[in-house]
Amino acid sequence: QAQLVESGGGSVQAGGSLRLSCKAPRTILSTFISNTLGWYRQGPGKERELVARIIPGGSTNYADSVKGRFTISKDNTRKTIYLQMDDLKPEDTGVYYCNHRTPSGNDKWGQGTQVTVSAKWGQGTQVTVSS
Secondary structure, three states, rough: OOOOOEEEEEEEOOOEEEEEEOOOOOOHHHHHHHHHEEEEEOOOOOOOOEEEEOOOOEEEEEEEEHHHEEEEEOOOOOEEEEEOOOOOOHOOOOEEEEEOOOOOEEEEEEOOOEEEEOOOOOOOOOOOOOO
């Protein structure tokens, strides 16, 4: 059984929402609570970057590009972290990874889940020019 199990990725149009989940079935509760829990992403041709994290005690940090749109949360009872993503933009496209970092700096990573955001198009309007 994988240590971190992610779910919730998919394809949406710009402006849509997705909710990612990351369960840690093999992590004992005390370890889950003491770890820094985060979400990272890697866009096409880009390096992996931090999206959001919760540090022990409950404080949260967000990348500037997602502030006001994404919300990270956790459920200790379920040993699960979530990433609610609203008002998604095409530049949010990428593979999203959950991360557990111990106080000593050891990392565990999820397998990654793909998020694809397509541009939204209007329905189109006909323009006719007559001579």
